[in-house]
Amino acid sequence: MAMQLTPPTKNIxxxxxxxxxxxxILYFLGVFDVFEGGFQAVGHYAFxxxxxxxxxLLIGVSAKGV
Numbered sequence: 001m002a003m004q005l006t007p008p009t010k011n012i013x014x015x016x017x018x019x020x021x022x023x024x025i026l027y028f029l030g031v032f033d034v035f036e037g038g039f040q041a042v043g044h045y046a047f048x049x050x051x052x053x054x055x056x057l058l059i060g061v062s063a064k065g066v
Contacts, residue, residue: 008060016057023050 008016026046030039 003062004064005061006064008057012056012060016053016060019053019056020050023047023053 023046026042026049029035030042030046033039035041
């Protein structure tokens with residue numbers, strides 16, 4: 001039996017896009033050395049924010065009615 005994927009609700013989709021955009025913004029702030037310490041200071045936060053956005057979207061697609 002194959003897993004049935006459902007479209008996520010608007011709230012789940014917007015939350016995942018918001019988290020991904022935070023990750024992208026943090027990445028570019030680190031690359032352009034806005035914070036003291038450069039990319040090393042915020043690079044890992046950018047990764048985890050983007051990963052969290054992807055996981056929220058994955059759960060929204062996998063779980064029916066979320």
